[in-house]
Amino acid sequence: xxxAARPSPEALLKAAxxxxxxxxxxxxxxxPGVGKTFEMLREGAELLRSxxxxxxxxxxxxxxxETESLVAPFEVLPRSSIEHGxxxxxxxxxxAMLVRKPRVALIDEYAHTNAPGSRxxxxxxxxxxxxxxxxxxxxxxxIQHVESLNDVVAGFTRVRxxxxxPDAILDDADIEVVDLPSDELIERLKAGKVYVPQEATRxxxxxxxxxxxxxxxxxxxxxxxxxxxxxxxxxVESIGExxxxxxxxxxxxxxxxxxxxxxxxxxAKRLADALHATWTAVSVETPRNATLSADARERMADALKLxxxxxxxxxxxxxxxxxxxxxxxxxxxxxxxVVIGKSRRSWWFELRHGSVVDRLxxxxxxxAVHVVPVAEAASSKAELPTIRPPATRGMFIGFGLxxxxxxxxxxxxxxLGLNSIDLVYLLPVITTATLFGLRPxxxxxxxxxxAYNFFFLPPLYTFTIAxxxxxxxxxxxxxxxIVASQxxxxxxxxxxxxxxxxxxxAALAAFGQRLAAVSDQAGTATAVCEExxxxxxxxxxxxxxxxxxxxxIGASPENPSLGAIDMAAGEWAFDxxxxxxxxSGTLTASDWQFHPLETxxxxxxxxxxxxxxRGDPVPADKRVLFTTxxxxxxxxxxxxxxxxxxxxxxxxxxxxxxxxxxLSSIGHDLxxxxxxxxxxxxxxxxxxxxxxxxxxxxxxARRLRRVFDDLVEMTRIEAGALVVRRExxxxxxxxxxxxxxxxxxxxxxxxxxDVAPTLPLVEADPRMxxxxxxxLLGNAAKFAAPGTSIRIHARRAHDGLTLAVLDDGPGLxxxxxxxxxxxxxxxxxxxxxxxxxLGLAIVKGFADAMGLGVTAxxxxxxxAVFEVIWPESSIxxxxxxxxxx
Numbered sequence: 006x007x008x009a010a011r012p013s014p015e016a017l018l019k020a021a022x023x024x025x026x027x028x029x030x031x032x033x034x035x036x037p038g039v040g041k042t043f044e045m046l047r048e049g050a051e052l053l054r055s056x057x058x059x060x061x062x063x064x065x066x067x068x069x070x071e072t073e074s075l076v077a078p079f080e081v082l083p084r085s086s087i088e089h090g091x092x093x094x095x096x097x098x099x100x101a102m103l104v105r106k107p108r109v110a111l112i113d114e115y116a117h118t119n120a121p122g123s124r125x126x127x128x129x130x131x132x133x134x135x136x137x138x139x140x141x142x143x144x145x146x147x148i149q150h151v152e153s154l155n156d157v158v159a160g161f162t163r164v165r166x167x168x169x170x171p172d173a174i175l176d177d178a179d180i181e182v183v184d185l186p187s188d189e190l191i192e193r194l195k196a197g198k199v200y201v202p203q204e205a206t207r208x209x210x211x212x213x214x215x216x217x218x219x220x221x222x223x224x225x226x227x228x229x230x231x232x233x234x235x236x237x238x239x240x241v242e243s244i245g246e247x248x249x250x251x252x253x254x255x256x257x258x259x260x261x262x263x264x265x266x267x268x269x270x271x272x273a274k275r276l277a278d279a280l281h282a283t284w285t286a287v288s289v290e291t292p293r294n295a296t297l298s299a300d301a302r303e304r305m306a307d308a309l310k311l312x313x314x315x316x317x318x319x320x321x322x323x324x325x326x327x328x329x330x331x332x333x334x335x336x337x338x339x340x341x342x343v344v345i346g347k348s349r350r351s352w353w354f355e356l357r358h359g360s361v362v363d364r365l366x367x368x369x370x371x372x373a374v375h376v377v378p379v380a381e382a383a384s385s386k387a388e389l390p391t392i393r394p395p396a397t398r399g400m401f402i403g404f405g406l407x408x409x410x411x412x413x414x415x416x417x418x419x420x421l422g423l424n425s426i427d428l429v430y431l432l433p434v435i436t437t438a439t440l441f442g443l444r445p446x447x448x449x450x451x452x453x454x455x456a457y458n459f460f461f462l463p464p465l466y467t468f469t470i471a472x473x474x475x476x477x478x479x480x481x482x483x484x485x486x487i488v489a490s491q492x493x494x495x496x497x498x499x500x501x502x503x504x505x506x507x508x509x510x511a512a513l514a515a516f517g518q519r520l521a522a523v524s525d526q527a528g529t530a531t532a533v534c535e536e537x538x539x540x541x542x543x544x545x546x547x548x549x550x551x552x553x554x555x556x557x558i559g560a561s562p563e564n565p566s567l568g569a570i571d572m573a574a575g576e577w578a579f580d581x582x583x584x585x586x587x588x589s590g591t592l593t594a595s596d597w598q599f600h601p602l603e604t605x606x607x608x609x610x611x612x613x614x615x616x617x618x619r620g621d622p623v624p625a626d627k628r629v630l631f632t633t634x635x636x637x638x639x640x641x642x643x644x645x646x647x648x649x650x651x652x653x654x655x656x657x658x659x660x661x662x663x664x665x666x667x668l669s670s671i672g673h674d675l676x677x678x679x680x681x682x683x684x685x686x687x688x689x690x691x692x693x694x695x696x697x698x699x700x701x702x703x704x705x706a707r708r709l710r711r712v713f714d715d716l717v718e719m720t721r722i723e724a725g726a727l728v729v730r731r732e733x734x735x736x737x738x739x740x741x742x743x744x745x746x747x748x749x750x751x752x753x754x755x756x757x758x759d760v761a762p763t764l765p766l767v768e769a770d771p772r773m774x775x776x777x778x779x780x781l782l783g784n785a786a787k788f789a790a791p792g793t794s795i796r797i798h799a800r801r802a803h804d805g806l807t808l809a810v811l812d813d814g815p816g817l818x819x820x821x822x823x824x825x826x827x828x829x830x831x832x833x834x835x836x837x838x839x840x841x842x843l844g845l846a847i848v849k850g851f852a853d854a855m856g857l858g859v860t861a862x863x864x865x866x867x868x869a870v871f872e873v874i875w876p877e878s879s880i881x882x883x884x885x886x887x888x889x890x
Contacts, residue, residue, distance in 0.1 A: 027136035029178040031115060032145045033229055035221035038193055039185040041145035042113055046075035049111045049143055053078060060107040063097045065114055087120040094120035099131045109141045116150035116168040129170045148225040161220055180229045187218040254282030258344040259331055262301035265346055265379030266308030272377050273344040274315045286312035289330035290323045306628045328364050335372060343372055346379035399441025403449030406433035411456045426461050450487055509630050512540055516634065520641040529645060530559025533638040541631060543622050546613040548575050555579060570595045578611045588621055598622045600635060604643040682706050729854050733766040733881045734774060736808060740797050743778035750783055753791035759798040766881040767806060773851040780844040781871050785812035806875040813868040817861060825861050
């Protein structure tokens with residue numbers, strides 16, 4: 006414990022790598038509106054005033070005047086235009102920044118997803134490349150974008166963000182929490198400083214409720230504290246400092262063979278939860294473990310299993326003693342608290358073995374030691390003591406070795422002399438201790454002392470010792486023999502542990518190689534069953550799901566005997582993901598014990614074990630080995646499933662390409678003659694006057710042309726051949742143009758245009774937007790009954806602008822709101838109206854190409870509503886001031 010501290014080589018390498026790159030500082034906020042961009046610009050301005058070269062790469066001001074004023078002092082790099090099929094998007098120009106190479110770059114929105122066709126899919130990857138080039142970066146991030154917290158935030162806000170950053174990136178950054186009390190942020194919302202006032206009330210009732218903001222603030226502060234703790238540990242390890250340096254709590258619970266291990270685990274779990282700390286369950290493997298009874302091993306295995314279920318990290322530390330192993334692990338992990346049990350021991354036991362608890366309290370500085378009294382379990386008191394058969398064979402062999410040594414010593418005494426004979430007697434004692442353990446070696450040591458006294462110490466052939474000096478010699482011989490036998494026995498036990506560990510590691514390596522060599526389900530199942538049966542000395546069977554029933558895909562030995570209860574237990578394990586059967590809590594009448602192969606794809610199989618004799622199918626000392634085998638088996642089956650899915654995807658892609666080619670060919674080949682038919686119908690009507698026949702011909706020809714136009718547009722969307730030409734578009738003009746083109750279809754409906762001319766201009770491709778509106782209005786006219794109204798409504802929102810088409814028709818089928826935009830999807834009545842199922846798919850394709858959102862839902866008062874949504878970035882005019890709203 007007092008050895009000189011040495012810097013950690015890993016920490017030094019990590020620090021060197023960090024110094025060789027640009028530094029990253031993240032302004033972390035709990036929610037939008039707390040002032041992250043403001044703080045980033047303020048610090049950038051301070052760096053600029055201090056003489057550093059600072060350049061703004063991306064700064065999102067969101068129209069806030071005070072933020073825009075802070076951008077003025079900086080050089081702002083223009084954004085690059087990314088062409089991806091029909092897309093033309095403005096993104097951060099990483100190449101321009103690398104050429105400019107300032108000392109510090111300001112890049113907003115760390116979690117942003119780049120446009121398709123960019124060098125990196127994520128902005129954080131752009132920033133990593135800048136850091137590799139030696140550029141320091143200041144950036145902003147909200148807590149809900151952290152990968153590990155994404156599900157947590159979605160759980161209480163009911164909002165899931167799709168843009169996330171890996172946690173490992175944050176551990177390499179400097180983090181500054183930009184915090185704002187919940188009440189103050191709510192006041193900013195109400196004042197329209199975050200969103201427009203009309204939307205602030207809605208936001209306050211959802212994401213920006215006070216309870217949500219408080220929880221988000223806590224998450225942000227905790228995540229920042231974790232990063233600070235990690236940086237602190239890296240620093241103290243790089244300089245070799247001792248101590249816990251506890252910026253964050255770390256709990257270790259020591260698991261031994263004494264009863265009450267489960268109580269220790271639960272106490273450690275409660276402590277870790279109270280401290281919001283990570284915790285580890287440690288089992289120290291000493292030479293004494295080889296002498297533990299089956300009950301003791303079972304207790305340790307059960308405690309570790311419970312710790313795994315409660316979320317602890319499981320660690321097994323080989324060491325000479327429990328104290329040494331615990332101390333080494335505590336110092337390595339810099340734990341701040343240790344939970345350990347203390348049972349009632351006799352004074353004689355503690356005199357011989359000492360107290361681990363007392364040594365920890367005296368030897369650990371700055372570590373809280375939580376001692377949990379562990380009483381002997383009631384069942385353990387009633388247990389009969391373990392009766393071990395005497396090592397008779399070893400004792401006889403040890404006695405024989407002493408006899409042979411005596412004969413040899415009598416023969417060589419004239420050459421060696423009396424003073425060297427006592428050393429010769431150490432040979433049979435050490436040999437016996439090495440081969441047979443402690444007790445036979447003690448018998449051998451006593452026999453050696455008596456033989457040396459009887460044959461070599463005067464008076465000879467008696468057990469009387471005349472010379473007091475010989476008494477000392479005899480006692481030293483006995484003591485040396487006992488100590489040597491103890492050391493030899495300990496070395497034997499340590500060698501046994503090492504050999505067993507090496508054997509298990511070699512078996513796991515061979516098992517992994519065998520699984521990697523097979524590429525089919527039958528071969529994998531056979532490999533799993535045979536290896537598990539060999540290593541655990543059990544019978545094995547492996548089930549997989551085939552339709553609605555389980556089938557045997559592997560067994561060792563073949564043709565296992567399975568009854569109805571066994572199959573029911575296997576079904577339960579597959580369906581519930583629980584261990585069932587023998588020695589479990591479910592269907593214990595089964596002779597087999599079933600373990601599910603759980604993967605990220607779900608349960609892919611069930612492995613059944615049946616012991617060849619009596620006892621547990623998985624012995625306590627082999628549970629760690631079995632868990633590792635199960636993990637490798639599950640990964641192998643997961644790999645097979647993913648490979649099969651990849652082959653299916655490849656086949657589907659080939660069929661899809663063929664379908665696209667066919668549709669494109671039909672659309673283009675029939676479009677030309679169909680155009681000629683429409684022209685002929687127009688000429689016929691001009692020459693002979695309008696009639697029912699010519700009107701029908703013209704109407705059906707135009708409808709058929711729209712069908713083929715839809716086919717052509719759909720193939721262009723799927724082929725990525727759309728070219729988007731964005732322009733500043735007035736929605737009033739766009740809606741009027743679409744209504745004019747559909748005047749024939751809208752003749753029997755009341756069209757209500759509710760699009761204010763004061764709305765801001767939006768970015769859109771005029772041709773695509775026209776096609777979107779044509780399809781939405783035509784869809785409404787097709788399903789709404791004659792005489793009903795169709796309304797087009799546009800409104801400004803806090804995060805963009807929404808254009809809605811509302812009808813008084815029968816509404817959308819329940820649960821089909823999202824699938825309506827799939828290709829060739831039709832609803833009831835579509836066949837009668839001549840629908841192809843492509844109109845809404847084209848709407849979705851064009852909207853995606855322009856960067857717009859599109860949704861469909863039922864109206865509360867009846868009918869359907871389709872919405873086209875422009876994000877804030879696609880609106881050309883800024884919002885009016887609060888007083889003008």
